[in-house]
Amino acid sequence: xxPLTCPxxxxxxxxxxxxxxxxxxLSADLFRNVFLPAFGNSILGRADDQAFLEIxxxxxxxxxxxxxxxxxxxxxxxxxxxxxxxxxxDLAVGGATPLFLSAAFILEEGFPLECLxxxxxxxxxxxxxxSVQIVTGDTKVVEKGxxxxxxxxxxxIGIVDTHLHLSADQARPGDVVLLSGPxxxxxxxILAEREGLSFEADIVSDTAxxxxxxxxxxxxxxxxxxxxxxxxxxxxSSCNEIAxxxxxxxxxxxxxxxxxxxxxxACELLGLDPLYIANEGKLLAICAPEDAERLLAAMQRHPQxxxxxxxxxxxxxxxxxxxxxxxxxxxxxxxxxxxxxLPRIC
Amino acid sequence: xxPLTCPxxxxxxxxxxxxxxxxxxLSADLFRNVFLPAFGNSILGRADDQAFLEIxxxxxxxxxxxxxxxxxxxxxxxxxxxxxxxxxxDLAVGGATPLFLSAAFILEEGFPLECLxxxxxxxxxxxxxxSVQIVTGDTKVVEKGxxxxxxxxxxxIGIVDTHLHLSADQARPGDVVLLSGPxxxxxxxILAEREGLSFEADIVSDTAxxxxxxxxxxxxxxxxxxxxxxxxxxxxSSCNEIAxxxxxxxxxxxxxxxxxxxxxxACELLGLDPLYIANEGKLLAICAPEDAERLLAAMQRHPQxxxxxxxxxxxxxxxxxxxxxxxxxxxxxxxxxxxxxLPRIC
Numbered sequence: 001x002x003p004l005t006c007p008x009x010x011x012x013x014x015x016x017x018x019x020x021x022x023x024x025x026l027s028a029d030l031f032r033n034v035f036l037p038a039f040g041n042s043i044l045g046r047a048d049d050q051a052f053l054e055i056x057x058x059x060x061x062x063x064x065x066x067x068x069x070x071x072x073x074x075x076x077x078x079x080x081x082x083x084x085x086x087x088x089x090d091l092a093v094g095g096a097t098p099l100f101l102s103a104a105f106i107l108e109e110g111f112p113l114e115c116l117x118x119x120x121x122x123x124x125x126x127x128x129x130x131s132v133q134i135v136t137g138d139t140k141v142v143e144k145g146x147x148x149x150x151x152x153x154x155x156x157i158g159i160v161d162t163h164l165h166l167s168a169d170q171a172r173p174g175d176v177v178l179l180s181g182p183x184x185x186x187x188x189x190i191l192a193e194r195e196g197l198s199f200e201a202d203i204v205s206d207t208a209x210x211x212x213x214x215x216x217x218x219x220x221x222x223x224x225x226x227x228x229x230x231x232x233x234x235x236x237s238s239c240n241e242i243a244x245x246x247x248x249x250x251x252x253x254x255x256x257x258x259x260x261x262x263x264x265x266a267c268e269l270l271g272l273d274p275l276y277i278a279n280e281g282k283l284l285a286i287c288a289p290e291d292a293e294r295l296l297a298a299m300q301r302h303p304q305x306x307x308x309x310x311x312x313x314x315x316x317x318x319x320x321x322x323x324x325x326x327x328x329x330x331x332x333x334x335x336x337x338x339x340x341x342l343p344r345i346c
Numbered sequence: 347x348x349p350l351t352c353p354x355x356x357x358x359x360x361x362x363x364x365x366x367x368x369x370x371x372l373s374a375d376l377f378r379n380v381f382l383p384a385f386g387n388s389i390l391g392r393a394d395d396q397a398f399l400e401i402x403x404x405x406x407x408x409x410x411x412x413x414x415x416x417x418x419x420x421x422x423x424x425x426x427x428x429x430x431x432x433x434x435x436d437l438a439v440g441g442a443t444p445l446f447l448s449a450a451f452i453l454e455e456g457f458p459l460e461c462l463x464x465x466x467x468x469x470x471x472x473x474x475x476x477s478v479q480i481v482t483g484d485t486k487v488v489e490k491g492x493x494x495x496x497x498x499x500x501x502x503i504g505i506v507d508t509h510l511h512l513s514a515d516q517a518r519p520g521d522v523v524l525l526s527g528p529x530x531x532x533x534x535x536i537l538a539e540r541e542g543l544s545f546e547a548d549i550v551s552d553t554a555x556x557x558x559x560x561x562x563x564x565x566x567x568x569x570x571x572x573x574x575x576x577x578x579x580x581x582x583s584s585c586n587e588i589a590x591x592x593x594x595x596x597x598x599x600x601x602x603x604x605x606x607x608x609x610x611x612a613c614e615l616l617g618l619d620p621l622y623i624a625n626e627g628k629l630l631a632i633c634a635p636e637d638a639e640r641l642l643a644a645m646q647r648h649p650q651x652x653x654x655x656x657x658x659x660x661x662x663x664x665x666x667x668x669x670x671x672x673x674x675x676x677x678x679x680x681x682x683x684x685x686x687x688l689p690r691i692c
Contacts, residue, residue, distance in 0.1 A: 013459065014460070015456050016453045016454065016456060016459065017455060018455050018489070021485050021486045021487030021488075027485060031483075034462060034463060035485075038463075038466045038470040039470055039473070041479045041480075043481040043482075044479075053445075053446055055406065055445065055446075055503070055505055056402075056405070056505055057403050058401050058402025058403060058404045060401065060402075062446060064450045065484045066452050066486045067486075068488050068492075099399075099401065100399055102409070103385070103410070104411065105412075106452075107367065108362065109361075109362060109364050110362060111361060111362040113359065113362065113380070114360070116380060117384075120380055121384055123385070124385060127385070133385075133390075134390065135387065135389040135390050135397035135399065136390065137377075137385075138410050139367050139373060139376060139381075140413075140497075140690075141363070141368075141686075142690060143364070146414075146494040148492040151497065153450050157408060159401055343487070344488060344489075
């Protein structure tokens with residue numbers, strides 16, 4: 001049996017597992033088997049990171065994310081900046097200009113007000129940098145022991161040009177996969193903080209807003225099929241989703257994938273595959289082959305894309321699968337993970 | 347010293363208290379001292395239940411709420427229907443037609459999938475009844491013991507007629523206060539469920555969408571200044587907010603406030619004031635005096651307003667305060683509560 005076409009294992013569980021929030025196969029199962037059948041509509045069915053809405057003549061993007069990252073503060077950011085960047089980025093990768101955010105807090109009784117002030121101040125700075133306004137909010141408090149310090153939800157609204165149609169179902173054989181910079185920084189930074197690990201060189205989260213990089217790419221007029229910010233589940237999960245949704249194969253070149261030496265070392269030490277590690281300020285873009293070079297050049301001109309690289313291509317073979325040609329020349333399947341190697345990284 | 351003008355006590359705390367989520371004075375303090383200075387913009391500064399946004403020629407309302415109700419299931423509803431109604435109502439009381447909702451779940455590891463299915467199914471029914479679509483979502487999972495079963499955030503977008511200008515700062519002396527029906531059902535239903543209390547007659551949550559009642563009221567063309575759904579903190583907190591924001595006094599007539607005998611009895615038994623108890627399907631409307639009768643009649647014609655009543659009026663005296671003429675003819679101040687008599691009711 002061709003290993004590329006053998007059926008995927010089926011997961012059956014009666015209770016929620018950590019992996020249901022991991023952005024991998026269990027998350028996808030939950031979406032397909034519980035949420036989509038219940039709420040099913042053509043907008044939700046797109047299963048992208050944002051919904052596109054037509055309201056009163058305007059074309060809007062709408063998205064939401066809850067943040068449960070642990071610990072709340074880490075090298076390079078905190079739950080506040082992450083909550084702003086995460087929602088800004090989900091709008092931006094849909095081609096939308098992020099405009100307005102909501103912010104809803106669930107706080108644990110006894111949470112230090114000083115920590116809340118720091119987090120709120122970090123949200124303010126992140127919102128200013130991303131040119132969005134936080135316009136509505138909510139605060140709930142639960143008894144001590146009923147939540148882990150604080151959780152934040154942000155929802156966001158952006159405006160989209162009516163001619164744009166970026167979606168995970170748009171990738172076509174021959175298309176090129178671009179990545180804006182080195183992977184795994186965020187996940188490894190969180191893990192290091194959480195476990196008290198100190199790596200030789202400190203690894204800092206890449207949490208950042210992508211709206212400006214995206215605006216530069218859109219301004220080139222290049223034919224972009226789809227963009228993603230590869231957060232939970234990493235580049236592997238985002239590429240798997242695109243392959244499945246577009247019904248194409250994606251082949252990555254291991255040697256071309258940007259990766260810091262420190263992150264590579266930490267992953268080797270910890271037995272983690274950087275392809276599955278979360279990023280919070282990286283952009284994955286699929287574009288038409290004839291536009292790949294100038295789109296890559298535009299990425300590299302932007303400070304957040306200085307480490308950009310062409311990491312792979314779309315194939316008609318291996319439909320629905322992500323494969324990688326390893327440094328040694330072998331080809332392996334990079335499956336969606338069932339469970340979550342690094343829970344609560346966002 | 348006139349008790350009506352004595353300064354309000356000041357609260358100073360270094361940690362989050364349950365009352366910071368109670369919708370009373372500590373909530374207002376947190377908003378004014380932490381969130382508003384950080385995020386400050388003219389839209390957030392309105393401090394209403396929803397933000398009004400102008401995007402691409404459309405006038406939109408945008409709102410968010412997290413739901414941490416305990417228990418998850420109660421007589422008359424569950425966290426799912428509550429999460430839909432809560433956000434639908436925050437849009438509706440701004441005069442918006444609710445259109446689209448996001449749904450973000452924080453689930454505890456080990457949460458029964460069957461319970462999730464029930465809650466999601468309840469959300470679907472509530473969304474259908476309110477004619478809204480759930481178009482985007484998110485799921486996070488935290489370790490067992492890190493949250494209380496599940497929390498839900500919903501954010502919502504609605505469209506508003508450009509000529510409407512409903513806001514808590516619009517109340518004027520002489521205006522009339524209308525209420526759509528009996529108060530306290532939701533809070534007491536939750537409390538009964540939580541504490542295993544069984545009252546002689548079972549009390550059922552009033553959780554319901556208000557969009558249709560609001561549409562009927564707007565269709566009358568009456569001059570409505572402001573509407574609220576008096577949830578956390580009850581009618582007392584909503585009226586206090588309006589009095590403070592408009593710089594007017596509000597005087598309620600105790601005898602005119604609709605209240606079920608069972609709820610009155612439960613409140614007496616438990617030492618609770620029904621004016622502070624949460625409602626999840628009641629509408630408070632402030633309108634011009636000349637339109638009060640026909641607006642009340644329109645309320646009463648709607649099934650959800652059958653128990654509607656004219657409960658008070660706006661005064662120039664006692665600016666910023668809510669007072670109540672009691673059944674015995676005395677007048678008392680109904681202050682904003684500092685702490686939360688009934689935490690986690692939504």
